[in-house]
Amino acid sequence: MPGGTVSGRRERLLWGMGSILVVLYALLPVAWIVSLSLKRSADLDDRRFLPQAFSVEHYQAVFQDPLFSAALWNSAGIAGIATLAAVLLGMFAAYAIVRLVFPGRRLILAAALAIAMFPPVSIIGPLFNMWRTLGLYDTWAGLILPYMTFTLPLAIWTLSAFFREIPWDLDRAARVDGATPLQAFVHVILPLVTPGVFTAAILVFMFAWNDFLFVISLTSTNEARTVPAAIAFFTGSSQFQLPTGAIAAASVVVTVPVILVVLFFQRRIVAGLTAGAVKG
Amino acid sequence: MTGRADAEQRLAWLLCAPAVLAMLVVTAYPVGYALWLSLFRYDLRFPGERSFIGLDNYLTVLVAPAWWQALGNTLLITVSSVAVELVLGLLFALVMHRALLGRRVIRTSLLVPYGIITVVAAMSWRFAFDPTIGFVNALSGLQGAWLAERWSAFLVIIQTEIWKTTPFMALLLLAGLTQVPGDLLRAARVDGANALQRFFRVTLPLLRPVIMVALLFRTLDAFRIFDTVFVQTRGAQGTETVSILGYNTLITRLNLGLGSAVSVLIFLCVLAIAALYIRGFGISLSSRERS
Numbered sequence: 007m008p009g010g011t012v013s014g015r016r017e018r019l020l021w022g023m024g025s026i027l028v029v030l031y032a033l034l035p036v037a038w039i040v041s042l043s044l045k046r047s048a049d050l051d052d053r054r055f056l057p058q059a060f061s062v063e064h065y066q067a068v069f070q071d072p073l074f075s076a077a078l079w080n081s082a083g084i085a086g087i088a089t090l091a092a093v094l095l096g097m098f099a100a101y102a103i104v105r106l107v108f109p110g111r112r113l114i115l116a117a118a119l120a121i122a123m124f125p126p127v128s129i130i131g132p133l134f135n136m137w138r139t140l141g142l143y144d145t146w147a148g149l150i151l152p153y154m155t156f157t158l159p160l161a162i163w164t165l166s167a168f169f170r171e172i173p174w175d176l177d178r179a180a181r182v183d184g185a186t187p188l189q190a191f192v193h194v195i196l197p198l199v200t201p202g203v204f205t206a207a208i209l210v211f212m213f214a215w216n217d218f219l220f221v222i223s224l225t226s227t228n229e230a231r232t233v234p235a236a237i238a239f240f241t242g243s244s245q246f247q248l249p250t251g252a253i254a255a256a257s258v259v260v261t262v263p264v265i266l267v268v269l270f271f272q273r274r275i276v277a278g279l280t281a282g283a284v285k286g
Numbered sequence: 287m288t289g290r291a292d293a294e295q296r297l298a299w300l301l302c303a304p305a306v307l308a309m310l311v312v313t314a315y316p317v318g319y320a321l322w323l324s325l326f327r328y329d330l331r332f333p334g335e336r337s338f339i340g341l342d343n344y345l346t347v348l349v350a351p352a353w354w355q356a357l358g359n360t361l362l363i364t365v366s367s368v369a370v371e372l373v374l375g376l377l378f379a380l381v382m383h384r385a386l387l388g389r390r391v392i393r394t395s396l397l398v399p400y401g402i403i404t405v406v407a408a409m410s411w412r413f414a415f416d417p418t419i420g421f422v423n424a425l426s427g428l429q430g431a432w433l434a435e436r437w438s439a440f441l442v443i444i445q446t447e448i449w450k451t452t453p454f455m456a457l458l459l460l461a462g463l464t465q466v467p468g469d470l471l472r473a474a475r476v477d478g479a480n481a482l483q484r485f486f487r488v489t490l491p492l493l494r495p496v497i498m499v500a501l502l503f504r505t506l507d508a509f510r511i512f513d514t515v516f517v518q519t520r521g522a523q524g525t526e527t528v529s530i531l532g533y534n535t536l537i538t539r540l541n542l543g544l545g546s547a548v549s550v551l552i553f554l555c556v557l558a559i560a561a562l563y564i565r566g567f568g569i570s571l572s573s574r575e576r577s
Binding site: 152 | 401545
């Protein structure tokens with residue numbers, strides 16, 4: 007790169023400014039909702055981007071609201087269990103698909119891909135009816151099952167991509183040394199695929215944490231209602247006050263975990279997103 | 287030897303069984319069930335009147351202006367948001383590709399819109415465009431009640447979609463960009479190609495497969511848009527999308543027969559889009575499996 011020339015310097019300046027614009031664009035609505043959540047109730051209508059004075063009253067209100075605590079607990083529990091289940095089942099399937107020879111491997115991958123493209127709205131009616139009959143309506147299990155299923159394709163594809171990179175000679179060597187297949191898997195292979203498992207888990211968790219359509223279709227009370235539904239249906243502490251501040255504070259609270267995950271695991275997330283799409 | 291192969295097959299099926307079972311019970315069976323329900327007059331508010339009516343539900347949906355308006359709205363949102371995302375995503379990817387020092391910072395900030403809950407993003411933009419709360423009118427000097435009128439509501443919805451999903455596009459395209467051989471670009475430079483020519487003649491053709499996969503995923507995803515519209519307008523001001531229409535018919539009005547017909551039609555649309563990409567643009571998804 008001819009960094010010293012005038013055109014080179016101008017080019018670098020241009021890309022530098024571009025970078026700043028991209029970062030600003032990406033963070034603008036986040037900064038806005040944080041600012042909104044910190045405004046005093048009286049200032050909510052001031053139409054300023056930044057608060058004139060800081061106040062944590064909306065956070066206090068949100069954490070005193072039993073509906074929101076219930077939703078947080080539901081979100082964490084449901085997304086957590088769905089993630090565990092999807093990654094576990096996805097790992098079994100991915101191991102078989104990559105490692106074992108059997109008819110139907112391609113069929114399973116194709117079916118998984120089909121589900122990944124599937125519109126969830128096409129099955130909410132039948133699920134609504136089935137869940138009412140089976141007693142799964144408005145329960146944790148009633149949400150865990152669809153979340154797990156809709157993220158299984160993601161888990162299977164991501165984990166297969168990682169399993170393919172593993173030097174399977176190690177597995178063979180361990181078995182020659184007398185390890186059972188299970189021992190070989192747990193002690194030799196599993197440590198190697200941990201990054202892949204993490205990647206799959208993060209993507210699955212984000213799906214479950216984000217879902218809105220299933221939760222508003224398959225729940226009706228706080229028994230299983232998760233955070234996105236709680237935020238959309240917030241009524242505020244008093245009926246006469248617009249819940250803008252509470253919505254903003256609740257939004258910030260549920261965005262913090264997302265930002266932490268992104269900060270700590272960004273390489274894993276990008277690896278997972280691009281695992282299937284780029285290697286042609 | 288065959289004994290071992292048999293054992294291997296049995297183990298393989300055992301390992302795949304839970305995943306396959308879940309996919310069958312929670313997606314394949316409900317799709318079949320939706321197909322079945324769509325042939326009945328079946329309103330949960332009047333369960334006694336359940337009866338087989340053949341394709342009448344489809345006829346009702348297809349002659350109703352509501353379906354065609356929702357389909358038109360959905361296509362409008364899909365096409366305009368995906369088109370802008372492609373251009374913006376390419377720009378973002380190029381910026382990340384070039385900005386070696388700040389690449390980590392940009393990537394982290396781009397992952398925030400990707401990771402943030404859609405409902406939260408939709409709320410934030412809704413407040414931003416709100417005439418009494420938001421900063422958009424105050425900063426731009428406009429007096430719009432953005433979400434109260436049809437076309438400006440579309441603008442807000444589409445731009446929320448773009449903000450939320452351009453990062454996905456940009457990160458996929460960046461991964462593609464890093465695979466463009468630097469030698470080729472240097473050779474083109476030596477041959478006298480300027481930056482634009484190098485981009486359009488060398489980089490873009492090499493990116494084509496990645497672009498097509500990204501477009502396919504984003505188009506299918508955009509077509510099922512629900513959260514943003516629900517939060518910002520609930521489908522009012524003529525902004526109803528097919529997913530909103532399906533939800534309203536099934537869950538709000540509890541008309542399982544009619545709603546299932548809508549569901550099946552949406553499913554067919556998605557299949558048609560996928561077929562269009564795979565046949566029309568020659569995306570080979572199975573080639574991904576070989577890697």
